[in-house]
Amino acid sequence: MPAVSTVTDRPDADYQASLAAIQAAIARFKGCNEQELHELSDDLNELARMAEKLRSGRVEIAVFGEISTGKSALINALCGEQRAAVNVRGGWTKDVWHVPWESAGYCVPGLEQSQVVLVDTPGLNEVDGAHRAEMAHAAAARADLVIFVADSDLNDIEYRALVELAASDKPLLLVLNKADLYRPDQLRDLLALFRGPRLAGVVEPQNIVAAQADPREVEYVIQSADGRTRSEWRRPQPNVEEVKARIVELLSADGKALIALNAAIFAADKSDRMSALRVRFREEEAARTIWSFAVTKALAVALNPIGAADVIGGIAVDAAMVVTLGRIYGIQISTNNARSLAASIAKSAGLVTVFEAMVSWASSAFKALTVGLGVVVTAVPQGAAAGFGSFIVGQAARYYFQHGASWGAQSPKQVVSQILANTDKQSVLDRLKGEIMKKLALNRHAK
Numbered sequence: 105m106p107a108v109s110t111v112t113d114r115p116d117a118d119y120q121a122s123l124a125a126i127q128a129a130i131a132r133f134k135g136c137n138e139q140e141l142h143e144l145s146d147d148l149n150e151l152a153r154m155a156e157k158l159r160s161g162r163v164e165i166a167v168f169g170e171i172s173t174g175k176s177a178l179i180n181a182l183c184g185e186q187r188a189a190v191n192v193r194g195g196w197t198k199d200v201w202h203v204p205w206e207s208a209g210y211c212v213p214g215l216e217q218s219q220v221v222l223v224d225t226p227g228l229n230e231v232d233g234a235h236r237a238e239m240a241h242a243a244a245a246r247a248d249l250v251i252f253v254a255d256s257d258l259n260d261i262e263y264r265a266l267v268e269l270a271a272s273d274k275p276l277l278l279v280l281n282k283a284d285l286y287r288p289d290q291l292r293d294l295l296a297l298f299r300g301p302r303l304a305g306v307v308e309p310q311n312i313v314a315a316q317a318d319p320r321e322v323e324y325v326i327q328s329a330d331g332r333t334r335s336e337w338r339r340p341q342p343n344v345e346e347v348k349a350r351i352v353e354l355l356s357a358d359g360k361a362l363i364a365l366n367a368a369i370f371a372a373d374k375s376d377r378m379s380a381l382r383v384r385f386r387e388e389e390a391a392r393t394i395w396s397f398a399v400t401k402a403l404a405v406a407l408n409p410i411g412a413a414d415v416i417g418g419i420a421v422d423a424a425m426v427v428t429l430g431r432i433y434g435i436q437i438s439t440n441n442a443r444s445l446a447a448s449i450a451k452s453a454g455l456v457t458v459f460e461a462m463v464s465w466a467s468s469a470f471k472a473l474t475v476g477l478g479v480v481v482t483a484v485p486q487g488a489a490a491g492f493g494s495f496i497v498g499q500a501a502r503y504y505f506q507h508g509a510s511w512g513a514q515s516p517k518q519v520v521s522q523i524l525a526n527t528d529k530q531s532v533l534d535r536l537k538g539e540i541m542k543k544l545a546l547n548r549h550a551k
């Protein structure tokens with residue numbers, strides 16, 4: 105077997121690689137929790153559809169554009185029969201329709217069972233049409249080739265949509281439809297305008313063509329042999345030949361590679377979205393966990409009348425927090441190791457532990473001797489300080505797990521001092537005090 109793949113092997117290899125990329129993206133969903141699955145269910149469905157499309161070798165051409173520009177009429181003209189509903193009323197197409205383009209009698213080289221499908225989409229600028237515009241965008245995202253239909257000079261919405269579509273790197277055809285409504289010189293000027301600087305780098309000049317998908321009836325004056333004249337209204341034939349020719353050229357040139365590339369980009373996009381979402385959920389969960397343990401610690405220390413238990417309980421709370429954080433980041437850590445990690449972070453934070461221990465020692469005697477008011481006066485700052493210590497231990501442990509159970513290029517001390525520098529200590533203490541006061545107030549009411 106030759107070591108270097110030949111030109112004809114290439115699309116096949118790309119095709120298989122794309123299918124593998126889609127399947128890998130689908131497999132990654134298996135690791136999602138319920139909340140993630142709920143949020144990503146549309147993406148998962150789209151990936152499954154893309155996998156099916158790739159396996160069956162279906163080529164999708166999405167027809168996109170503002171309302172009433174003649175998208176459905178163009179599909180009918182390409183098929184040579186009435187397949188999509190056309191109407192003078194704007195906003196007629198309400199859903200995304202797939203119309204097999206059998207009459208093209210065409211299949212992509214290398215994909216012998218390929219079926220070309222024209223995808224009709226709802227018009228862009230509709231009132232209440234946000235949802236439909238979304239559907240149209242999703243159809244364009246899946247398509248292998250996009251046809252943008254305009255019927256006059258481009259307005260701002262059309263221009264922005266074109267730029268957005270061009271960013272996806274799939275072939276983009278701009279069709280100036282309703283050519284029958286223009287004089288030849290007007291049509292020439294419009295096409296020249298489209299092929300000018302505004303769309304340079306957005307649509308390639310050879311991908312800008314004119315069409316008349318459903319020309320209006322025109323009056324013909326017919327002169328008979330005896331010189332008498334009569335008039336008759338006739339509808340000229342649709343003319344979409346240039347559009348058809350350009351589609352076939354594009355697909356023949358690199359149809360299979362194009363489909364493969366499109367699917368690979370699609371899979372990569374979905375994977376990125378999934379990763380971003382998982383990171384977001386994980387970070388939110390980590391933040392919630394740290395805060396809830398910090399509050400637990402603050403309450404335990406504030407409400408516990410025995411000083412020694414403050415310290416012992418404190419370490420246990422921190423160790424449990426570290427184990428929980430490890431689990432969130434997919435890292436198993438034993439309670440003993442968690443305890444040492446928490447202790448070493450606390451040691452790096454120096455001030456916090458000393459402070460915590462001192463306050464704990466100094467006030468425990470006071471707490472034991474006094475009742476009521478004494479507890480409130482000392483317990484609140486003491487508990488808040490202990491909670492703050494846990495908060496810092498939690499942030500540092502989170503950094504450690506975020507970096508795959510390592511401090512990366514930094515020392516633990518550097519990480520902890522950065523965290524301390526970036527934390528608004530007063531606001532964390534105030535929030536913790538608030539939590540303790542709430543709990544104390546509840547206790548009093550209970551009494």
Ligand SMILES: Nc1nc2c(ncn2[C@@H]2O[C@H](COP(=O)(O)OP(=O)(O)OP(=O)(O)O)[C@@H](O)[C@H]2O)c(=O)[nH]1
Pocket residue numbers: 170171172173174175176177178189190191192193194195196197198225226227228281282283284285315316317318319320
């Ligand atoms: N004069 C002329 N009219 C056309 C041509 N193509 C379409 N039309 C008319 O334009 C109107 C809208 O056509 P549709 O095909 O329904 O347009 P659409 O873009 O699918 O519209 P929505 O689905 O509502 O967004 C209809 O009245 C068509 O007859 C054309 O080439 N020339």
Ligand SMILES: [Mg+2]
Pocket residue numbers: 175176177189190196197224225
């Ligand atoms: Mg339509």
